[in-house]
Amino acid sequence: MKITQISCSLLSYPLPAALHPSWAPGRTFHHTTCTLIRVRTDEGLEGIGAGPDVGLTGVYTIADLVTPYLIGKDPFAVEQISPILRHAARDGSYPWGVEMALCDLIGKACGQPVYRLWGGYQTTLPAYVSLAELHDADRRIEELLALREIGFRAAKLRLRRPTVAEDIAFVARVRRGLPADFSLMADANQAHVMPSPGPHNFWSYSDALVAARAMQDLGLLWLEEPLPRYDLKQLSALAAAVDLPIAGGELNIGLHEYKRLIDEDCYDIIQADAAFSEGIFQLRKVAALAELAYKKFIPHTWSNGIGLAANLHLAASLPNCPWFEFPLDPPAWTDEARDFMLSQPFEISSQGTITVSDLPGLGIVLDEAAVTRYTTHAWQSQGQG
Numbered sequence: 397m398k399i400t401q402i403s404c405s406l407l408s409y410p411l412p413a414a415l416h417p418s419w420a421p422g423r424t425f426h427h428t429t430c431t432l433i434r435v436r437t438d439e440g441l442e443g444i445g446a447g448p449d450v451g452l453t454g455v456y457t458i459a460d461l462v463t464p465y466l467i468g469k470d471p472f473a474v475e476q477i478s479p480i481l482r483h484a485a486r487d488g489s490y491p492w493g494v495e496m497a498l499c500d501l502i503g504k505a506c507g508q509p510v511y512r513l514w515g516g517y518q519t520t521l522p523a524y525v526s527l528a529e530l531h532d533a534d535r536r537i538e539e540l541l542a543l544r545e546i547g548f549r550a551a552k553l554r555l556r557r558p559t560v561a562e563d564i565a566f567v568a569r570v571r572r573g574l575p576a577d578f579s580l581m582a583d584a585n586q587a588h589v590m591p592s593p594g595p596h597n598f599w600s601y602s603d604a605l606v607a608a609r610a611m612q613d614l615g616l617l618w619l620e621e622p623l624p625r626y627d628l629k630q631l632s633a634l635a636a637a638v639d640l641p642i643a644g645g646e647l648n649i650g651l652h653e654y655k656r657l658i659d660e661d662c663y664d665i666i667q668a669d670a671a672f673s674e675g676i677f678q679l680r681k682v683a684a685l686a687e688l689a690y691k692k693f694i695p696h697t698w699s700n701g702i703g704l705a706a707n708l709h710l711a712a713s714l715p716n717c718p719w720f721e722f723p724l725d726p727p728a729w730t731d732e733a734r735d736f737m738l739s740q741p742f743e744i745s746s747q748g749t750i751t752v753s754d755l756p757g758l759g760i761v762l763d764e765a766a767v768t769r770y771t772t773h774a775w776q777s778q779g780q781g
């Protein structure tokens with residue numbers, strides 16, 4: 397089988413309400429965009445993948461830095477193609493949707509869902525609702541009680557208020573306002589902010605230690621990204637200083653960075669995301685390193701419905717992935733907004749679980765009418781599709 401054509405479209409979907417995520421302080425989002433990638437072969441099969449919200453840079457990366465070196469290659473040769481994607485990532489933006497599309501193609505050619513090709517460990521995982529915004533405690537309690545009615549049994553809160561004391565008071569208040577069987581995690585997003593007006597106040601090591609001890613006392617499941625991404629020494633010191641698991645790694649780049657994070661015990665939970673780093677097949681190597689170090693691997697999934705599907709197959713194939721991140725924060729970030737390009741949005745069960753598709757490949761079925769309607773820029777290579 398040979399790759400004969402690659403296409404790449406930029407999709408932009410209007411959010412049902414303005415989104416103010418904690419990781420872009422002072423910035424308002426009115427749209428969500430996604431780089432949709434299709435890889436076609438001489439046998440008539442099509443693989444689907446997607447990149448995150450990076451605008452035309454995503455299309456340029458696929459068109460100029462990836463496609464010329466993939467036409468004619470065997471889509472099963474993921475190990476040969478991964479270095480091409482790494483080179484493209486260096487000069488362009490995230491090309492990993494191509495790797496998702498290759499895995500989708502391989503699954504379709506074999507008639508098997510991707511997670512089963514890799515030894516299928518689990519089909520259903522507990523999902524935690526991953527919130528985006530900094531709401532006040534009373535509003536958040538009300539929203540979480542409504543999400544609990546849908547089935548959620550766990551939620552990840554955002555921290556990034558002006559002071560650590562305010563973050564701790566918020567979590568304590570929310571904890572008291574929810575039933576004891578509802579679990580909480582907290583994400584400080586101290587490793588990264590998106591381009592935004594700010595204020596971009598970052599925690600010191602002592603802020604992170606105070607916060608981690610407080611989260612531990614409040615019974616949280618983990619604290620995420622409490623320190624800068626490359627402050628490996630202090631991450632390691634913090635992880636050793638508290639019993640609370642410390643999580644992170646969502647935007648680290650390359651297998652070597654994950655090896656250091658694991659070897660140097662920076663995090664107890666590694667949260668790589670196939671849309672932002674390496675792709676799903678390569679991230680299995682990181683998950684294996686984590687497993688050998690008795691650490692968890694729980695992928696980050698905040699991009700779009702296709703990125704979520706790809707990370708779900710990865711999670712379903714792993715023995716050390718006990719939770720799945722489910723991005724949702726209505727009224728701005730809804731199931732429909734996240735999955736607008738899919739024929740059916742992902743939903744959780746009344747027990748708060750998510751189940752991986754048993755269709756061949758990634759199990760993605762596009763809503764072609766929605767894809768057409770929300771495409772703002774389309775590119776495709778010459779040659780046969």
Ligand SMILES: [Mg+2]
Binds near residue numbers: 583585621696
């Ligand atoms: Mg995070």
